[in-house]
Amino acid sequence: METVIDGQPYQLTLMSEINVAREGGMSEGAALQASVIDTEDYRSIWMYLKEVAVRQGFVDIEVNGARVRTRYAEAGSPDKPHAMLLHGTGGHWETFAPNLAALSEHFHCVAIDMVGNGFSAKPDYDYEIPVYVEHVLGVMDHFGIQRANFVGMSLGAWVAATIAVSQPDRVSKVILMSPAGKEAAAANMARIRAERTKAVNEPTWESLHAVFAHLIADEANRLPDLIGLRQAIYRRDDTRETIDHLLILQDAAARDRNLIPEQDWKAIAAPVMVVASGRDHGVYQETATSIAKLIPQAEVFEMPNVRHWPHFEDPELFNPAAVAFLSK
Incomplete structure (x- = not known):
């Protein structure tokens, strides 16, 4: 969804669009690369x-x-x-x-x-x-x-x-x-070492999201600014x-x-x-x-x-x- 702020276009990725992307075959990590804004229940x-x-x-x-x-x-x-x-x-x-x-x-x-x-x-x-x-x-x-x-x-x-x-x-x-x-x-112990080492060596949104998948059960609680x-x-x-x-x-x-x-x-x-x-x-x-x-x-x-x-x-x-x- 595109919006305009101060005359400049910005692309907002909504949770509904993320879900559609997943259903269409996009990996979860790829879908999560975008900034996620839940306009129905914004949380931070x-x-x-x-x-x-x-x-x-x-x-x-x-x-x-x-x-x-x-x-x-x-x-x-x-x-x-x-x-x-x-x-x-x-x-x-x-x-x-x-x-x-x-x-x-x-x-x-x-x-x-x-x-x-x-x-x-x-x-x-x-x-x-x-x-x-x-x-x-x-x-x-x-x-x-x-x-x-x-x-x-x-x-x-x-x-x-x-x-x-x-x-x-x-x-x-x-x-x-x-x-x-x-x-x-x-x-x-091996899981933690492997996960954290990968995330530090490759600090992508996807690798950090993988860390939080083991920390927080519900996707809705893995807040983007926390991962950031x-x-x-x-x-x-x-x-x-x-x-x-x-x-x-x-x-x-x-x-x-x-x-x-x-x-x-x-x-x-x-x-x-x-x-x-x-x-x-x-x-x-x-x-x-x-x-x-x-x-x-x-x-x-x-x-x-x-x-x-x-x-x-x-x-x-x-x-x-x-x-x-x-x-x-």
Whole structure:
């Protein structure tokens, strides 16, 4: 469909036209190369943030001997209880865009791009769990946060659980989504390494869309500007140069030495809400089930229709449950 803006013609590709293209034999990736505008129900991560007082910035944090320029987003009054929001592998703070409005009404939220991820600095060393833990604690120290709630997904859940084990005095409550850190699944690790390496080496819309197909179940929730942000990250020289550092936890030996032992899961004293995503990859569903049985004060929150990003895929279900749990 052609439209005219300031006297210039522009071609808009509607969702209906994408569907027609698919039915006509065009590959999904080719169809998605165009900018997609759903004129019936336009959605963007910024629609979630339009009325939220989000303060984005950068701060230097010392991590493993290097100064790491750290990108963060802050929302909510610092006088409220604190909440640290931790993304997954290769992620960035916008992962939590649909949650900041609801959470910041009750909590002082700090979402970060963890070291080696997003638009934060990517120093020349491997990003293993102790490195992430040091980074998160350093950010907390910078903001004067002695104790916080943690909301972590995938890698972020692994980091949050490790902090709950090693620094219990700094943890109030924890929400673990699509949790990692209990076991190593060779097939899943190989898939992640292959997908992410391809996407970094060939940061096309199609390769990035393939990554998000494993993260978000419903095509309608794979928002173009979300994919565009990840594409911008993967096009960066520092991302390409440090991809092996980022993916170190997909190597069997490295993963094994970073896993949380069963006795440590049992030693977590903080109350924990484990989110069980019904359409996630099997290893994450199995981990959610098993750690919920190990953690003394754990409860399970079922989200049957989501994949790896439950908080992003269904914020209407997740947000009130998260607020209720963290407010107990």
